[in-house]
Amino acid sequence: MNAEPAADWRLFQGDGTQRRVTLPQAPPWRRFGGSRRGAPGPLPYLIAPEHADVVNAALHLRRPLLVTGPAGTGKSSLARAVAHELDLGEVLRWPVNSRANVQDALYRYDAIGRLRETTLSRDRGEAEPSIGSFVRLGPLGTALVPGPRPRVLLVDELDKGDVDLPNDLLTVFEEGVFEIPELARLPEAQSVIQVLVADSQDPVTVERGKVLCTEFPVVVITSNGERDFPPAFLRRCIRLDLPTPDEERLRAIVAAHLGDGALDGVEDLLRSFLQRRGPGELATDQLLNAVFLRAGGVDLDADGLLDAVLHQLGGTV
Template structure:
């Protein structure tokens, strides 16, 4: 790389001199807009045999449990299904050790309601509707009645509490749940408008019960960090995504950055394959390296390729 080319790609130079930043175009997968990611979903390639498993889950109205090493596209699969089937914005429930089914169904701001009710009484105004203080969570929004089913990503289920899969059994089997705060209301308040998780509207809840008319498209991801109970597995269709082979990696690079770049990045692809072991490198790391190369970055510089293709496991 020439000296001028090196200077053009080095936005930060580490010399303590303040300069106006001119940011270059971002990679397609790192572009955002006020409403989220930019329009035009990223391409997602899946083998026909894996697409068949997705279709089996769709036909059976069962959750799809997707397992596989990091970087195999488990979460991206949910976005691809939502896009291809035109199911609207993907609902996302990122699971952690504190996650509960109740919070994924709905949240009730009792303190906020008490405060606003008191203020309204003091001003001689009508009390705000209880629905103003209830918002359905991602799971609750997915189960609410819609013209077409919603798509829900339950991300990294194995990071949740050990009882979380069992807590989901009834909800997944029945497709219904109750909001006790609404069920206790008098008959004349049987229908209440509550907010949804996507912040784009509301749904009507009758007598405190939310019941789906079409079971949502549910994609559950797992990194295989622990086993799930048989009762939970029985209610899921399982898809194990393998690491993509060389042919599929070439197809992924071509789909994201254009087939014309493949000849000039073959050495990066071979370096990726040599370094890769299950769980140690992810496909998007290869895309990162290819993007930098095609934008004139010298990846042979000291430590740069190692920084981009760093191992995902065994690091302190």
């Protein structure tokens, strides 16, 4: 992956002059849409056999997989790797934040929108829209929709949520069912309703307001280890702690993402990365960024550019 020196790599000059430039091809891990990867299949995911065995245990037991580890160890990417290898479709992602709650992850009901559309329909002398048009299942609710194959659900950074969020998930994880009260209260003539889902324009059928999975979804929960979870929640999970990659695995990751030739002439970058890295202070993708720029002929030693790429994650901004 050697390249000629990128004499014109500075697309932005900072001189106020407008230019029309052609942006170079993005790194493989920053490509999106139909040509996101630039090659068939997703980016390679490297995992040690003993860690893959833990994933398999969770699959066999139909239990959520709780993945912990420092930033950049591939916690979130693991869900996509499982979905790809098992041909389970696109990953349903629930990014957890301080306002996240199980209700919204299961479904949302737009009561105001329904009232508005119903009033307009009556004024036009038209039939009222179905209530199902105003119910949309969230990522967790969509994962529980009955189907011939389970879906993969990524619950990303659970420790960012409210302290009660793990306990709120227990019933759903244990029973694989939830109720939509707005639909359950409908008369018998409306016991079968089509509702929207999180990742498709095609509606799904809900009977008597209840969604009950036939195959428990493959649930991957990530945590940065910022707080402890309740024992009752941990009992229902299979735990996997992904370690910080050692030098040998770092080389394998670089080769897998950028080709074997990417390792030529980057010993100084590997050495610098390992010297700077401390617990939670650098992520593996920062090394990939540095190697990608070096392969493009960029002088990382100029004007502190390497410090900008391999900046500490734990410091203040």
